[in-house]
Amino acid sequence: xxxxxxxxxxxxxxxxxxxxxxxxxxxxxxxxxxxxxxxxxxxxxxxxxxxxxxxxxxxxxxxxxxxxxxxxxxxxxxxxxxxxxxxxxxxxxxxxxxxxxxxxxxxxxxxxxxxxxxxxxxxxxxxxxxxxxxxxxxxxxxxxxxxxxxxxxxxxxxxxxxxxxxxxxxxxxxxxxxxxxxxxxxxxxxxxxxxxxxxxxxxxxxxxxxxxxxxxxxxxxxxxxxxxxxxxxxxxxxxxxxxxxxxxxxxxxxxxxxxxxxxxxxxxxxxxxxxxxxxxxxxxxxxxxxxxxxxxxxxxxxxxxxxxxxxxxxxxxxxxxxxxxxxxxxxxxxxxxxxxxxxxxxxxxxxxxxxxxxxxxxxxxxxxxxxxxxxxxxxxxxxxxxxxxxxxxxxxxxxxxxxxxxxxxxxxxx
Numbered sequence: 001x002x003x004x005x006x007x008x009x010x011x012x013x014x015x016x017x018x019x020x021x022x023x024x025x026x027x028x029x030x031x032x033x034x035x036x037x038x039x040x041x042x043x044x045x046x047x048x049x050x051x052x053x054x055x056x057x058x059x060x061x062x063x064x065x066x067x068x069x070x071x072x073x074x075x076x077x078x079x080x081x082x083x084x085x086x087x088x089x090x091x092x093x094x095x096x097x098x099x100x101x102x103x104x105x106x107x108x109x110x111x112x113x114x115x116x117x118x119x120x121x122x123x124x125x126x127x128x129x130x131x132x133x134x135x136x137x138x139x140x141x142x143x144x145x146x147x148x149x150x151x152x153x154x155x156x157x158x159x160x161x162x163x164x165x166x167x168x169x170x171x172x173x174x175x176x177x178x179x180x181x182x183x184x185x186x187x188x189x190x191x192x193x194x195x196x197x198x199x200x201x202x203x204x205x206x207x208x209x210x211x212x213x214x215x216x217x218x219x220x221x222x223x224x225x226x227x228x229x230x231x232x233x234x235x236x237x238x239x240x241x242x243x244x245x246x247x248x249x250x251x252x253x254x255x256x257x258x259x260x261x262x263x264x265x266x267x268x269x270x271x272x273x274x275x276x277x278x279x280x281x282x283x284x285x286x287x288x289x290x291x292x293x294x295x296x297x298x299x300x301x302x303x304x305x306x307x308x309x310x311x312x313x314x315x316x317x318x319x320x321x322x323x324x325x326x327x328x329x330x331x332x333x334x335x336x337x338x339x340x341x342x343x344x345x346x347x348x349x350x351x352x353x354x355x356x357x358x359x360x361x362x363x364x365x366x367x368x369x370x371x372x373x374x375x376x377x378x379x380x381x382x383x384x385x386x387x388x389x390x391x392x393x394x395x396x397x398x399x400x401x402x403x404x405x406x407x408x409x410x411x412x413x414x
Contacts, residue, residue, distance in 0.1 A: 017230055025065070133163075262293070272286075307320075313354040
């Protein structure tokens with residue numbers, strides 16, 4: 001792990017693995033480019049308006065690529081109209097078609113769909129069985145070659161190529177030192193991806209139009225698989241737990257797995273496959289992806305808001321409400337700010353609750369406020385770049401600090 005890092009001054013720099021650069025719409029995946037965030041709709045793709053609405057929401061939240069299910073002829077026929085409506089909204093976001101079982105037929109019968117998509121996602125375990133498997137896989141690759149579209153060969157441990165799994169299990173059974181069934185499953189996932197990629201290249205798909213993924217649901221399995229995969233190829237790699245789960249479990253599992261790999265320089269694009277809470281927003285997975293990358297110092301998406309956890313000195317909920325208000329405010333402003341104020345995404349803001357760490361943390365931020373804790377004077381000093389500029393008091397502290405934040409952005413980023 002140490003070989004993938006270097007210390008530059010006091011900043012930890014993560015060396016990226018040397019993978020091929022793959023152009024996907026307006027983005028480049030791999031080749032040392034920044035890690036790309038993607039997500040997937042859960043609308044019925046046949047419902048054009050619902051799909052456009054959700055893609056727009058995901059794009060506005062920061063998803064740079066969006067994958068959609070293409071499972072029926074009507075869904076395939078809807079893709080060009082979805083793309084057209086997004087462009088009318090001034091959203092030129094790359095759309096990825098997710099194909100299983102009948103992708104060869106859908107792409108072959110719907111030229112407009114094949115052209116409108118920016119990338120195809122193919123699962124080697126679901127392209128066909130027996131002799132049909134190679135024929136149908138070849139048809140999809142030939143379509144990708146014809147329209148010069150990149151392909152993600154995405155292997156899932158839950159939908160493995162059973163023929164390949166049986167082959168490796170049989171070989172393992174007669175080995176002098178057989179591996180565990182779990183180890184053979186991991187090996188099968190990797191072999192499926194690599195063999196499928198080699199087949200695709202034999203049929204004419206260039207190396208720089210191939211992205212691989214080997215998704216698992218277990219954190220340690222995922223880490224081991226991607227370490228091995230990364231050491232054996234130069235293909236750009238898409239990463240994510242295949243079913244991360246809901247809420248805290250999903251976020252923690254995904255963060256543990258992806259952070260480990262990203263810190264080793266592995267991974268070129270990520271998706272956080274969270275199960276949404278009932279009625280929850282799909283955009284939550286985009287925010288989690290951004291937070292992971294920003295926390296690791298790999299990318300900056302929005303000003304970072306530091307806030308203390310609270311203790312007996314902060315019995316009031318005021319600082320919690322203010323921290324939440326500021327966090328939501330900067331995210332809401334970012335679509336406008338990022339165009340008008342370049343570099344604002346690197347800004348740091350501190351909202352602290354008492355005198356213990358408040359002034360110190362506020363001085364370390366670009367702009368910070370130290371609110372009064374229990375028993376402290378009802379005043380709130382504000383620091384800008386380490387210097388106290390004003391002391392706020394009274395009933396309008398929250399709005400006054402937000403106004404100061406706006407002023408700081410305008411005066412420091414242009």
